[in-house]
Amino acid sequence: MTFAAQTLFRLAALCSPSLLPLGMATDVKPLRPFRDPPASPRLTPFLAPLPMPSPASSRGAFATNAQVPRGAGAPNYFELIAEERDVRLHPELPLTRVWGYRDASVPTTSLMLGPTLVQRADHPLIVRYRNELPRNHVGFGTTDTVVHYHGAHLPAAYDGFPENIPGYAAVIASGESYDQCLPGMSPGAIDGNTDNSDRPATMWYHDHALDFTAQNVYRGLAGAFVFFDEVDTGDETTGLRLPSGAYDVPLVLQDRRLDARGQLWYDPLDHNGFLGDLFLVNGAVQPFLEARGRRYRFRLLNGCNARFLSMRLRTADGRPVPFDVIGTEGGLLARSMRDQASAFMSPAKRYDILVDFSRFTPGTVIFLENNLDQPDGRGPRGSFENPRHKPVPDRFLKIVVGQPAQDESRSPDVLRPFSAIPAAELAAAPRRTLEFGRRKCVWTINDEAVDLERPLFTVNRGQGEVWTLRNSSGGWWHPIHTHLEFVRILRRNGGPPTLFERDGMARSDTVMLGPNDEVEVFVKFRDYPGRWVMHCHTLEHEDAFMMTCFDVR
Secondary structure: OHHHHHHHHHHHHHOHHHHHHOOOOOOOOOOOOOOOOOOHHHOOOOOOEEOOOOOOOEEEEOOOOOOOOOOOOOOOOOOOOOOEEEOOOOOOOOOOEEEEEEOOOOOOOOOOOOOEEEEEOOOOOOEEEEEOOOOOOOOOOOHHHHHHOOOOOOOOHOOOOOOOEOEOOOOOOOOOEEEEEEEOOOOOOOOOOOOOOOOOOOEEEEOOOOOHHHHHHHHHEEEEEEEEEOOOOOEEEEEEEOOHHHHEEEEEEEEOEEOOOOOOOOOOOOOOOOOOOOOEEEEEOOEEEEEEEEEEEEEEEEEEOOOOOOEEEEEEOOEEEEEEEEEEEEEEEEEEEEEOOOEEEEOOOOOEEEHHHHOOOOEEEEEEEEEEOOOOOOOOOOOOOOOEEEEEEEEEEEEEEEEEEEOOOOOEOOOOOOOOOHHHHHHOOEEEEHHHHHHHHEEOOOOOOOOOOOOOOOEEEOOOEEEEEEOOOOOOOOEEEEEEOOOEEEEOEEEEOOOOOEEEEEEEEEEEOOOEEEEEEOOOOOOOOOOEEEEOOOOHHHHOOOOEEEEOO
């Protein structure tokens, strides 16, 4: 099918759903029509322990066409399998059929979330991705998949381009495999580049199939990805001495909706942003964590399709539990932000926080909860500066504080400072405006629907640019994700950005645009040429064409 034909096909799907045989919203007969979603079964919260996905196991070297960069250390080899499996999301539910990634070194897994990829600077990962999803699949989602390493700095051929076009054959059909190289080079080590602002960070990997990212991620194709170096070492006796091992805990936050038989329910015709009514952490509905009385590092990751979150900690009797924010998706902050009350997160945003449970007596119960008021896929009520909160929060995780434990970790004031943008470079930077809107029945960027064969613009390597990201879609929210490079936020709505966005303090790979917001960012594509995408990370908006591509030369 030509690209023009595909575009007409997609427009028909959006504007006249009855024209397309998209099938049912669940793998079994839906209980109600589309746009009247069933309520999920009522479940007793906090019955099962928090799942801890194991780190993916490095295997022996294998022959590969993936290219290892110059100057790299010894690579580590991994193999991930995408498969259909049955998992128990909650003790009171029957088995739920999901799609998920599995470490090829283990024969089976009972978890929805994929294994955690762990990388150390200067040691590339060679990841073989094998697609074993069922070829005869019926229901929402597509078995033609793509793996995107969200937040990683890597060549275009391995980024997870959403569609097969000449030079970007990353879409893997059922029964096929594809090798990718994640360089993981130290700051300044990429082809002699001297920009030292690259930072290890909390990242994730997920499906990125064109038109079907929302459906495939909702089915379960996602996993955490963490990166260490000589500063953030993963060992609390070295470097910054941040909590490590069992006390460094990724928390992937998601929402889902189930039918009466405990199966995933999803409306593939809802292009506004699909919300679930069950709250999952690491692929389990409202689990609990038995924490020792010491310092923990929680890596919060909003893995929802469309739900924004304002995460906070509260004791069972309602007392706030402050925490230190040490990082966002751009890696460690320049300095710790002490005694924060909440973390405001769009889909795809990440926050690294430190919580010291030694302050609490054993038996204290603390809840990780979301108190953001969001009734539908438009986004939260209120504005970016003043989002509206709900009186009864959604509790994701119950934490029970246990006995004290040895703690060699630290919570340093200074984390990872980086230099300001040179004034001359900023003054000379070309400027462009990217407008995120809605035209008739599709989401657009600069009034255009996605066309991955025709780049919207071209940028030059090594030349910084200033982009104005403008939300002209009315009362809708859009988290805008740019592949390859992080951006540095300069201004928000004509004034300074928030503290966690401010240049010199943090960097971002996803910029939240509230209704009518305008955000000015600086971005520089330093090294890798090729074709890249940017898009809204409300995944239903992305699939309904709010994505564009650009070339780096």
